[in-house]
Amino acid sequence: MEQKARILSQTIQGYFATSSYWEYEKSLGHGGYGVAILLRQKAEFGPHTQRIALKVALPKAVEELRSEIKWLKARLTITQNQQQQVHGSKHIVRIIASCDKPSQPDWDTEPQVQEQQPLPPQTAFNSLAQLEGPVLALEYIENDSLLSCFWRMQEDDIHMPNRMLWALFLCLIRACIGMAYPVGSPIGTEPILETIPRDGRPAGPITHNDIAIRNVMLGTGDDLGEHHIGHIFKLIDFGQADDTAGPVLGPTRNLRAVAELVAFMINMADINTRRTKIYKGKLTLAGDILPxxxxxxxxxxxxxxxxxxxxxxxxxxxxxxTLEGALRRAADAVMNKRPGSYPEPGEETNDVIKRFVQRFVLDHRIVVSLTNDAGLVDIFSMLQIRYN
Ligand SMILES: Nc1ncnc2c1ncn2[C@@H]1O[C@H](COP(=O)(O)OP(=O)(O)OP(=O)(O)O)[C@@H](O)[C@H]1O
Known part of the structure; x- marks a missing residue:
């Protein structure tokens, strides 16, 4: 299967060799499902370099990709007559465009290419007319997955500072809110920060079902206070999502899964959920991380x-x-705790966190892009230059 994905990736690269607007930059990931590739707008076309991540499925996983597109796009549940569209959440990957069959694109009017205007992402689908489809175009999240960060941390036998773990937890709780209360804004609009709606609306049933470190990406942060460490964590991959657990179980399963993911980053391995423990009078599966x-x-x-x-x-x-209670506690920790609030204050300073991000996130990106784009270059001497 891995081999099939590799071939698919090369085939797509070939298709883009003749594209007027886009060029293949690199493969972002491939496996049993299909491929994710990075496209870059051609330099001659305009002044800004627009990038998009494209997902294409192998024949076996076509339905999974179709389902992912459905969850990321508008979806009306008959029972609740309520929009179930996760688009618009800051902490969930943003869909940019999609099509079910690139040879028969489902837009009413051909996307207009105009000078000085951002290139319509749909123009990328024209190069894929030979594919049976579907194709999903996503915002490109530039700093790789938490899995890559994890591998490097493991090599150096280091743990993530508490302040970063809290920031990770908060971003993922926001993503859970984005699933429980889908924003449902139209594609193309700016994402908003997920909050609990004040209109008494009940939570919806969306369950992600595949919350894992390979499906959490690191993007560059924004001006928001709670992203002060400089990064935002975003949830991707809605291929396994469903709404069968119902509106109570769905959100609680998501919240349990994100908590377990943070526990994984503490333990630097799966925690043994059979090693239970009583915490504040009740049985928890997180015994591994408790005294x-x-x-x-x-x-x-x-x-x-x-x-x-x-x-x-x-x-x-x-x-x-509740999601609201978890949000309040995590937001309070991220915004108000200082290095001195933690058992080892020296490990929690802004400088330590900056160095951590440089070493385990940003330098990694350089290594990946250099090996992808330029083959074997003297990466380490270049990293040395950056440190000095
Ligand atoms: N929007 C994106 N920006 C940057 N990289 C991405 C993006 N989407 C996916 N990737 C990369 O491609 C990999 C595969 O994507 P994704 O997890 O969505 O596919 P999948 O079909 O479900 O794979 P898997 O079954 O391994 O989870 C991700 O782990 C990530 O490294």
Whole structure:
């Protein structure tokens, strides 16, 4: 399958060799499902370099990609007569365009290419007319997945500072809110920060079902106070999403999954959810990250962070904090805790976090893009230059 994806990626690269507007920049990922590739707007076409991530499925996984497109686009549930469109959430990957069959694009009027105007992403589909389809165009999230960051951290045997773990947790709680209360804004509009609606609207049932570090991407942050570490974490890959768990279980499963993901980043491995423990009177599956009779396995860990994870992972999901409660606690920690609030203040300063991001996120990006674009170059001497 891996081989088939590689061939598909090369085939697509070939299709773009003759495109007037787009060029193939690199492969972003491939596997059993198909490929994700990065396209760059051709330099001669305009002054700004627009990039898009394109997902194309292997024949076996076509339905999964179709389903992902459905979740990212408008979707009306008959039972609730309510929009179930996750588009518009800041912490969920943004769909830019899609088509079911590139040879028969489903837009009413041909996308207009105008000088000095951003290139319509649909123009990329023209080069893919030989594919059976579907194709999904997404915003490009430039700093790779949390999985890549994890591999590098593992090599250096280092843990993520508490302040970054809290920032990760908060971004993912926002993504959970984006699924429970879909923003549903039209494609092309600016994403907004996910909040609990004040109109008493009930939560919706969307369950992601594949929350894992390979599906959390790091983007460049914005001016928002809670992104002060300089990065935003975004959820991708809605290929397994569904609404069958219902409006109570769906959001609680998502919240448990994001808590378990943060626990994974603490433990730097799967936590053993069979090693249960009583936390504040109730059984939690997060025993691995809590103090034990023999001592604390993670002396450096903020007990409040471990506590919120433990509560989100209560065995009986009815005891779990509400999304609103989890949001309030995580936002309070990100905005108000200072290095001195943590067991090892020296490991939590802005400088330490800046260095962490440089080493485990940004330098990694340089290595990946240099090896992809330029083949084997003297990467390490270039990194040296950056450090000096
Ligand atoms: N919008 C994006 N920006 C940058 N990289 C992306 C984007 N979407 C996907 N990728 C990269 O491509 C990889 C595969 O994408 P994605 O997870 O959406 O596909 P998938 O078909 O579900 O794969 P898997 O089954 O391995 O999760 C991701 O792990 C990520 O590294």
């Amino acid at each position: 034990q009779y023999w001592g604390n396995p993670y002396e450096w860990l903020d007990p409040d962070l471990a506590g919120l994870i433990a509560e989100c992972m209560y065995e009986d999901l009815r005891n779990q904090p």
